[in-house]
Amino acid sequence: MLRFGLRRLSESLVALFLSSLVVFAAAQAMPGDAAQTIAGFEGADPATLQAIRDRYGLDAPVHVQYIRWIALALQGDLGNSLRTDASVLGLIAQTLPITIQLAVMSLAFATFIGLPLGAIAAYYRGRWPDYVANIFATLGLAVPNFWLGLMLILIVAVTLDWLPASGYVPPSDSITGNLERMILPTVVLGTGFSAAIMRQLRSTMIEALGSDYVRTARAKGLTEISVVIRHAMRNSLVAVVTVMGLQLGLLISGAVVTEQIFVLPGFGRLIVDAVFNRDYPVITGVVLVVASAYLLINLIIDLLYRVLDPRVRLEQGEA
Amino acid sequence: MKGKPSTNLAMARISWALSERSRQVLSDFTRNGRAQVGGLLSLTFVLVAVFAPLIAPYAANFSDFDEILQNPSSEFPLGTDELGRDQLSRVILATRVSMQAGVMATLVAIVVAIPLGLLAGYHGGWLDRVIMRLVDVALAFPFLIMAVLMAAVFGPSLLNATFAIGLSQVPYVVRILRAETLSIAQEEYVASARISGVSTARILSRHVLPNLMNTVVVQATIIIPSAIIAEAILSFLGLGVQPPTPSWGVMLSSSQGLIIQAPWLVWAPGLAIAAATISFNLFGDALRDVLDPKMGRR
Numbered sequence: 199m200l201r202f203g204l205r206r207l208s209e210s211l212v213a214l215f216l217s218s219l220v221v222f223a224a225a226q227a228m229p230g231d232a233a234q235t236i237a238g239f240e241g242a243d244p245a246t247l248q249a250i251r252d253r254y255g256l257d258a259p260v261h262v263q264y265i266r267w268i269a270l271a272l273q274g275d276l277g278n279s280l281r282t283d284a285s286v287l288g289l290i291a292q293t294l295p296i297t298i299q300l301a302v303m304s305l306a307f308a309t310f311i312g313l314p315l316g317a318i319a320a321y322y323r324g325r326w327p328d329y330v331a332n333i334f335a336t337l338g339l340a341v342p343n344f345w346l347g348l349m350l351i352l353i354v355a356v357t358l359d360w361l362p363a364s365g366y367v368p369p370s371d372s373i374t375g376n377l378e379r380m381i382l383p384t385v386v387l388g389t390g391f392s393a394a395i396m397r398q399l400r401s402t403m404i405e406a407l408g409s410d411y412v413r414t415a416r417a418k419g420l421t422e423i424s425v426v427i428r429h430a431m432r433n434s435l436v437a438v439v440t441v442m443g444l445q446l447g448l449l450i451s452g453a454v455v456t457e458q459i460f461v462l463p464g465f466g467r468l469i470v471d472a473v474f475n476r477d478y479p480v481i482t483g484v485v486l487v488v489a490s491a492y493l494l495i496n497l498i499i500d501l502l503y504r505v506l507d508p509r510v511r512l513e514q515g516e517a
Numbered sequence: 518m519k520g521k522p523s524t525n526l527a528m529a530r531i532s533w534a535l536s537e538r539s540r541q542v543l544s545d546f547t548r549n550g551r552a553q554v555g556g557l558l559s560l561t562f563v564l565v566a567v568f569a570p571l572i573a574p575y576a577a578n579f580s581d582f583d584e585i586l587q588n589p590s591s592e593f594p595l596g597t598d599e600l601g602r603d604q605l606s607r608v609i610l611a612t613r614v615s616m617q618a619g620v621m622a623t624l625v626a627i628v629v630a631i632p633l634g635l636l637a638g639y640h641g642g643w644l645d646r647v648i649m650r651l652v653d654v655a656l657a658f659p660f661l662i663m664a665v666l667m668a669a670v671f672g673p674s675l676l677n678a679t680f681a682i683g684l685s686q687v688p689y690v691v692r693i694l695r696a697e698t699l700s701i702a703q704e705e706y707v708a709s710a711r712i713s714g715v716s717t718a719r720i721l722s723r724h725v726l727p728n729l730m731n732t733v734v735v736q737a738t739i740i741i742p743s744a745i746i747a748e749a750i751l752s753f754l755g756l757g758v759q760p761p762t763p764s765w766g767v768m769l770s771s772s773q774g775l776i777i778q779a780p781w782l783v784w785a786p787g788l789a790i791a792a793a794t795i796s797f798n799l800f801g802d803a804l805r806d807v808l809d810p811k812m813g814r815r
Contacts, residue, residue: 209653216654227670340794342746344753344766345787348773352780447659454661455750459773469662470754473669481669489657496656 203501210497217489218271222264225482276483281475286483289468296366297453297464303384304449305442308391313438315392316399317431323404331396338393343452347386347459354382364461379460387456391445398441402434443499450488549807555799562793565609566616573606577763589781596781599771607763608785614764615793618679618748618757623740625683626690627733633687634694635721635729639702649695652688660685660747668756675748675764678757682747690736697732701725731808738801742794749790765790 233250251257255266270276276286319331355363361382367375406412407430415425454466461467465484472480565572581601589596595604637648658666664681671677701707702725710720751757752766760767765786772782 209650212650213653213657216650217657220654220658221666224666224670229670229672336795336798337791340742340798341791342749342787342794344750345769345783345790348769348776348783348787351773352776352783356777356780447656450659451661451750454665455754458754466661469665470756473665473673474755476669478669481665485658485662485666488659488662492657492659493653 202504206497206500210493214490214493217493218268218486219264221482221486221489222267224485225267225478226260228476228478228481271483271486276486277479279472279480280477286479289480290465290484290487293463293465293468296462297457297466300380300383300387300453300456300462300464301449303380304388304391304452307384307388308395310392311388312392312395313399313431316396316438317403317426319396319400320403320407320430321426323400328400331400335393335396338389338396341389343386343390344455344459346389347382347456350382350385351459364459366462379462383456383460383462386459387449387452390452391442391449394441394445395438398438399431399434402437403430406430406434443496446492446495450492549803551799552803552807555796555801555803558792558796559800562612562796563616566612569610569613573603573609575603575606577607577610578602578761579606595785596779598768598779598782599775604768604782604785607768608765608789611763611765611768611786611789612793614675614752614758614762615745615748615790618675618682619741619745619793619797621679622682622686622744622747623737625680626686626740627737629684630687630690630694630736631726631729631733634691635698635725637691638695638698639717639721639725645695648691652691655684655688658685661750664747664751664756673756673759675752675758675762678748678751681751682744685747686740686744690740693732693736694729697729698725701728735801735805735808738797738804742797742801745793745797746790 233247233256255263258266274287276290278285279289315331315334319328322328351363354360362379363382365379367379369376407426409430412425412430415429416422420429450466453464454470456462457464457466458470469481469484471477472484570576579602581597584593584597584601587593587597587601593603593605595608598604598607633648633652637645660682663685664678667677667681707720707724710724715723748757749764749766749769752764753770754766755770758764758767760771768786769783772779772786775782
């Protein structure tokens with residue numbers, strides 16, 4: 199386990215290093231003269247530009263610039279926004295909690311809808327509850343979430359006036375105000391995931407329901423509900439967790455879109471706004487943080503698997 | 518099985534089996550109800566895209582400033598937008614961008630992934646490790662983040678969005694093709710080809726690649742609908758198609774600000790995206806059932 203952990207960790211570090219190279223290369227390739235951009239849009243004279251180049255080491259060879267950049271990044275200095283001069287790390291720290299709240303609520307919503315639907319569909323395979331659940335899943339996966347968002351705004355917020363259409367209230371100001379505004383985004387981001395969870399649980403549970411141990415559980419005289427939930431469903435959950443892990447990238451992408459629709463000041467909005475404002479330090483900073491977070495979470499998931507599922511341990515040991 | 522006298526020539530037998538198999542695939546496919554519906558709908562979308570200018574009642578950017586934000590009427594079945602343009606015509610013409618992005622992104626993904634998957638799976642060793650490490654790195658950039666980065670470097674456009682969508686699918690396809698190549702490489706016919714001194718390039722192109730094609734087609738059917746949605750998302754965010762070119766995503770994005778004055782504008786582009794995605798999903802599901810019975814429905 200320790201050996202595997204170390205190997206996996208070193209792989210992640212290599213991937214992280216390569217990702218940082220990608221981000222750095224992209225930053226280098228972004229249009230415009232960096233010194234000019236830092237100086238601002240007021241016409242800077244050549245002497246000022248040279249001073250900026252000296253200060254930031256922009257004349258240094260590329261690898262020196264990379265080392266300097268990554269050394270600062272490791273100390274938490276991702277530079278400052280070109281527009282507001284706020285530190286990029288500060289901006290991320292400010293926006294990330296909103297995105298995390300959205301993501302956690304969406305996953306909870308998706309599980310709450312997806313698990314029962316998947317279990318019911320598997321149990322009533324080929325009968326009407328299965329068809330209803332399948333139609334839901336097909337629509338959930340095909341309806342683009344931003345359109346769902348617009349329709350919910352139109353129907354729930356504008357026509358019925360049940361919930362506010364958009365905006366954000368920090369929970370410290372008002373918990374109900376915060377939750378009121380998070381409900382629609384949660385539904386929008388969570389629906390696609392609930393469909394994915396439902397499908398995955400349905401297919402693994404169909405297999406489980408046909409297995410020997412379920413037959414044994416039935417033969418033992420356990421109640422049907424206990425057979426389904428404690429035996430068939432529980433064993434199918436590992437596959438569901440896998441699917442959710444694989445969907446992490448989709449969750450990040452979905453959050454960017456959802457925040458855009460509902461005007462939530464999360465990190466997705468931060469990066470999209472940065473693209474339009476050509477605020478390069480913000481773009482590279484956010485991308486670097488996302489890539490690192492992604493690699494870290496995947497590392498944790500991989501390690502957890504080996505703890506949770508002895509079969510994985512065996513398979514990887516053989517390979 | 519239909520009876521067929523066994524011939525002495527193994528080759529003849531194989532070619533018969535192959536044609537029998539492809540006939541079987543074709544007949545399974547045409548008999549499958551979902552395949553018929555999905556195929557027909559997908560074909561409709563492609564035809565609408567090809568003949569869009571002939572079908573649309575108005576030109577894409579024809580503005581009538583006397584008819585701004587009109588409710589749906591017999592003259593404008595889906596109403597008009599903030600510039601007095603016919604919404605129906607724009608929804609029809611936007612099919613082009615959507616289909617183009619769907620197909621091109623899929624081609625990008627497959628063309629890049631095939632050599633990587635083949636080499637990683639067949640060559641193995643250090644090449645495998647290098648390619649798979651690069652795949653890990655690519656996976657660390659979720660599709661939207663990659664699209665944002667590309668838009669920042671190359672500027673937002675349909676072409677860049679298409680590449681971002683296609684490239685973001687590459688890691689998944691490489692993983693699957695690598696695994697498939699690994700198992701094909703262990704087949705006896707590959708071993709015997711290698712023993713008879715056939716070159717690696719020839720083994721890959723004549724023996725491995727043809728056997729990968731089912732998997733490639735299945736992957737393509739998975740990518741097309743998600744690329745259609747991805748294009749709409751990027752255009753919605755302003756990172757893809759730029760106005761005034763009609764695109765479902767762009768239309769939805771401009772309708773968001775008008776949701777109170779002109780709620781009808783929100784319906785059609787979204788329904789079009791959902792319908793296109795469902796059509797290609799149905800088509801893909803059915804094709805998968807036929808090509809890859811092992812996989813079954815997921």
